[in-house]
Each structure stands twice: as C-alpha cells, then as structure tokens.
Amino acid sequence: MKVLVISDIHANLTALETVLEDAGDYDAVWCLGDLVGYGPDPNECIEVVQTLPNLKCLIGNHDQAALGLIPLERFNMDAHQAAAWTQNVLTEENSGFLYDLPELIEVERFVLSHGSPRNPMWEYILDPFVADRNFDFMQHDFALVGHSHLPLIFSRKPEEDVAINIPVLAQQPVTLEPQMILNPGSVGQPRDLDRRASYAILDLAELTWQLHRVEYNFSSVQLRILEAGLPERQALRLSAGW
Numbered sequence: 001m002k003v004l005v006i007s008d009i010h011a012n013l014t015a016l017e018t019v020l021e022d023a024g025d026y027d028a029v030w031c032l033g034d035l036v037g038y039g040p041d042p043n044e045c046i047e048v049v050q051t052l053p054n055l056k057c058l059i060g061n062h063d064q065a066a067l068g069l070i071p072l073e074r075f076n077m078d079a080h081q082a083a084a085w086t087q088n089v090l091t092e093e094n095s096g097f098l099y100d101l102p103e104l105i106e107v108e109r110f111v112l113s114h115g116s117p118r119n120p121m122w123e124y125i126l127d128p129f130v131a132d133r134n135f136d137f138m139q140h141d142f143a144l145v146g147h148s149h150l151p152l153i154f155s156r157k158p159e160e161d162v163a164i165n166i167p168v169l170a171q172q173p174v175t176l177e178p179q180m181i182l183n184p185g186s187v188g189q190p191r192d193l194d195r196r197a198s199y200a201i202l203d204l205a206e207l208t209w210q211l212h213r214v215e216y217n218f219s220s221v222q223l224r225i226l227e228a229g230l231p232e233r234q235a236l237r238l239s240a241g242w
C-alpha cells in the first residue's frame with residue numbers, strides 16, 4: 001500500500017493540485033495538518049483534501065487559529081493577520097471539517113502528529129536533541145510530523161541512545177528502520193530555500209520513504225495572496241522558499 005504523505009498545505013491550492021497530480025497512484029493519504037493559514041485558498045484546499053482516498057488528517061496550529069481555538073497573539077504579525085482573514089472567509093461547513101480533526105493519529109507502527117508526538121500542536125523537531133526527547137516518549141517505531149516545513153529525518157537505533165539527522169534527498173528512497181521521525185516538508189510554503197512543493201510517498205509494503213519535490217505555478221498564488229489583501233511577505237516568500 002502506497003501512502004501519499006502531505007503537510008502544511010497552508011491554503012495553497014495550486015501547490016496542492018500539482019502535488020496530487022505529480023504523486024501518481026496512491027492508495028491512501030495522510031495529511032499532517034495546517035491545511036489553512038498564510039495562503040489565499042482555505043476553502044478550496046479543505047474541499048479537495050476531503051475527497052482524497054482513505055484519508056487520515058490531523059489538525060494543525062494554524063487550523064486551530066482559524067477556528068478561534070487559540071489566541072491569535074501567539075502568532076507573529078503576518079500569521080496573525082492571515083488567521084484573522086481565514087476566520088472570515090471559511091464556510092461553516094469547512095470550519096466543521098477542521099473542528100473534527102484529531103491532534104494525534106496512531107496507525108499500526110506509526111504515530112502522526114503535526115508538531116511532535118509529545119507536544120502535537122506546538123513543538124518543532126529541528127535537531128537531534130529534541131528528536132531524542134521524542135524518541136524517549138514514543139510508543140511507536142515511526143513518527144510522522146510536519147510544522148517545521150522542512151523535509152527532515154531523524155533516526156535512533158534501539159541499541160544507541162543518541163538521535164542522528166539523516167540527509168534527505170528528493171527521489172532517493174530511504175528504508176525505514178526503528179526508530180525514525182520523518183517530516184515530508186511543506187506542500188504550500190516550503191522553508192528550505194527550495195520553492196518547490198514537498199511531499200513524500202510512504203510504501204507500507206516495502207517500508208520505504210521517498211521525498212518528492214515539484215515545481216508549481218507559484219506566481220498565480222502570489223497574485224491571489226495580494227488580491228486577497230493578505231501580507232505581501234507571504235507572497236514574496238513563495239518565490240524563494242523561506
């Protein structure tokens with residue numbers, strides 16, 4: 001079974017549609033949260049995600065903000081403005097879809113969370129130290145996370161007690177071995193200075209993880225961001241991936 005793993009779509013419909021086309025055949029989709037926030041197409045993205053096959057989908061911190069579940073003061077100015085804009089445009093039905101999403105999903109040997117297994121909504125796993133604390137906490141062999149918008153893999157072998165950061169290259173499959181924390185990067189707002197949309201294919205039979213990057217028409221998204229009156233910075237960053 002092939003699972004398309006996506007995260008941090010951030011209301012970027014063009015990137016989402018390009019990823020879905022580029023991914024080819026898959027049996028299931030696991031979405032790690034932040035469907036909305038920053039971008040101009042929150043309703044459209046939610047409506048597309050809902051139709052994906054065998055969907056497992058988490059709520060992210062920006063989704064919670066768009067529902068008014070967390071104070072917008074927790075965000076920087078741009079994210080705050082975008083969240084307030086999103087609150088205004090979200091339809092009742094689409095808000096309801098976000099509201100029902102869980103913070104944590106456990107499936108077979110995997111635990112899925114937006115931030116980290118021990119702090120699903122807010123913790124960023126960016127370095128081996130924080131990965132280590134999460135390995136100590138995890139009950140599963142593998143954790144899938146988003147939130148940082150960076151494609152990353154951390155690994156810790158059972159006989160060792162220090163996590164390491166494994167380099168991730170697009171198109172090169174990595175064989176999964178206990179224990180690993182894997183991040184597919186961001187569909188709609190990559191932050192590793194590579195503007196291409198990021199996603200992963202998880203092959204549950206072969207136990208492999210393959211990162212993919214794909215160019216999309218980011219200038220059309222930039223136009224919609226400006227037309228919507230969203231912060232200009234959110235348009236600029238899509239050109240360079242920061």
Ligand code: ZN
Nearest residue numbers: 008034062147
């Ligand atoms: Zn995000």
